Every structure is written in structure tokens, then in C-alpha cells.
Amino acid sequence: MSFSVSLHLLGRAPVAGRVKTRMIPALGPQGACDLQQLLLERALQLPGQGLSERFLWLDGLPDTRLQALAQELGWTLVEQPVGDLGERMRRIATLGLLESDAVILIGNDCPALDGDYLQAACEALREQSVVIGPADDGGYVLLGLRTVLPSVFSDMPWGTEQVFPMTLQRLQQLDLCPALLPVLWDVDRPEDLPRLAELNMRI
Numbered sequence: 001m002s003f004s005v006s007l008h009l010l011g012r013a014p015v016a017g018r019v020k021t022r023m024i025p026a027l028g029p030q031g032a033c034d035l036q037q038l039l040l041e042r043a044l045q046l047p048g049q050g051l052s053e054r055f056l057w058l059d060g061l062p063d064t065r066l067q068a069l070a071q072e073l074g075w076t077l078v079e080q081p082v083g084d085l086g087e088r089m090r091r092i093a094t095l096g097l098l099e100s101d102a103v104i105l106i107g108n109d110c111p112a113l114d115g116d117y118l119q120a121a122c123e124a125l126r127e128q129s130v131v132i133g134p135a136d137d138g139g140y141v142l143l144g145l146r147t148v149l150p151s152v153f154s155d156m157p158w159g160t161e162q163v164f165p166m167t168l169q170r171l172q173q174l175d176l177c178p179a180l181l182p183v184l185w186d187v188d189r190p191e192d193l194p195r196l197a198e199l200n201m202r203i
Contacts, residue, residue: 001136001166003099003101003102003125003126004036004052004099004100004101004102005050005051005052005101005102005103005104005122005125006051006052006053006054006055006096006099006100006102006103006104007046007051007053007054007055007103007104007118007145008044008055008057008092008093008096008103008104008105008106009043009044009054009055009056009057009075009106009107009108010057010080010085010088010105010106010107010108011036011040011043011056011057011058011059011107011108012036012058012059012060012108012133013058013059013060013061013063013066014033014034014036014037014040014063014066015033016029016030016032016033017029017033017058019032019033019036020032020035020036020190022188022190023035023188023189023190023193025190026190026193027190032104035187036108036201037066039108039111039187040066040108041066041069041110042108042111043108043111043113044056044069044070044073044075045073045107046113046114046115046118047115047118049054049115049119050118050119050122051104051118051122052099052100053076053099053100054074054075054076055075055076055077055078055080055092055096056070056075056076056077056078057079057080057088057092058077058078058079058080059079059080060079060137062077063149067156073113074155080092084158085156085158086153086154086155086156086158087153087154088173089105089143089153090148090150090153090154091124092105093105093145093148093153094148094175096116097145097147097148100123101146102122102125102144102145102146103144103145104118104121104122104125104131104142104143104144105142105144105145106133106142106143106145107186108139109140109141109186109188110133110135110141110142110184110185110186110187111187111196112185112195112199113133113141113142114183115193116171117133117181117182117184118142118143118183121133121142121144121181122144124144124176124179125144125145125146125179128178128179129145129146129147129176129179130143130144130145130149130171130176130178130179131143131144131178131179131180131181132144132164132167132168132178132179132180132181133180133181133182133183133184134164134180134181134183134184135164135183135185135186136183136184136185137161137163137185138161138162138163138164138165139158139159139160139161139163139170140163140164140167141184141186143167145203149170149171149174149176151170151173151174152167152170152171170195
């Protein structure tokens with residue numbers, strides 16, 4: 001019996017001064033915007049093997065280049081729902097689970113997340129109802145679900161080192177033990193920039 005997993009990429013439309021604001025002291029508004037564009041384009045290159053559908057959820061209108069790339073690579077472009085990050089993720093997961101057996105939610109901030117990592121998440125979801133890819137800053141870079149769990153999305157201190165431990169705590173309260181993938185890093189602060197060079201990513 002086939003098991004379908006849809007991938008949902010949440011990203012911010014690249015607008016100078018509105019994205020990657022913590023990078024502005026190092027890169028300037030346009031440089032931070034260019035970085036966001038680069039990270040989005042890299043995330044769109046993720047392979048679709050093992051995935052029933054791939055959706056790019058943007059918080060604003062994409063430029064024509066991004067729109068064309070998403071279309072060319074087989075992504076469905078959708079506008080993000082309203083609400084804070086948790087509410088948006090909850091709504092996207094709910095919509096995704098109407099069409100597929102499981103959903104995987106990712107952002108565009110983790111260039112180290114690759115096709116093998118996604119495959120590992122898909123495999124884990126066949127056995128367990130939750131899979132998490134932890135980030136080394138205390139958040140997570142991937143969340144996979146077979147059912148909507150509102151408590152992991154509400155009243156969460158997004159953007160802090162408490163997100164991952166609090167998520168685990170709330171899953172424990174639901175008697176759920178998630179599959180955990182290897183810890184990855186994401187690009188949030190100027191000190192993360194040298195790691196990009198190691199991946200041959202140039203802003």
C-alpha cells in the first residue's frame with residue numbers, strides 16, 4: 001500500500017530590509033536579501049523522490065525569477081496563511097494532511113538539509129507519527145507529522161533555543177516519542193556565514 005508524503009517549504013519573499021534582518025549589520029539590506037534569494041533557490045533544488053507533492057509557501061509575491069524556477073522544478077507556489085509562525089505551520093500541516101498520509105515542513109534557512117535527509121525523514125514517518133530534524137541553535141530544521149498536533153505549534157517561543165526542548169516536552173505529554181534526525185545548522189546570524197563558504201555558496 002502506497003504511503004504519500006508531501007513537502008512544504010515555508011519561505012519569506014526576498015525583499016530588501018524585510019528578510020534576514022539579523023544579517024543586515026554584516027551584509028547590508030540588499031546583501032541580506034540576496035542571501036535569502038540564494039537560500040530559497042537552493043531549497044527549491046531539493047529532489048522530489050519519495051514525495052507525492054512539493055509546495056512553496058511564500059509570505060508575499062515572488063519575483064518572476066523565483067516563480068519560474070519553482071514552476072520549472074515542479075513546485076506548487078502558494079501564499080502562506082495568516083497568523084504567527086506556529087499558526088501558519090499548523091494550518092499548512094492541516095491542509096497537507098488532507099491530501100497525503102504525512103507532511104514534512106521545512107524552512108529555507110538550512111542549506112545543509114539535502115535529499116538524503118529528506119529521504120530519512122520519509123522513511124521515519126512510515127514507522128513513527130512524528131520526525132524532527134534538530135538545529136544546533138535549539139530550534140529545528142524539519143518537522144514531519146502524520147497527524148496535526150496543535151500543542152506543538154501554539155505559544156512557542158519561535159526563534160529561541162527553547163523551541164526544540166519545548167517541542168519534545170509537549171510530545172512527551174502526548175505520549176509520543178519522535179524519530180530524531182541528525183542535528184544540522186541553519187543560517188541566521190553573521191557568524192553562520194563562514195559555513196556557507198564551505199558549501200561553495202557565495203552571496
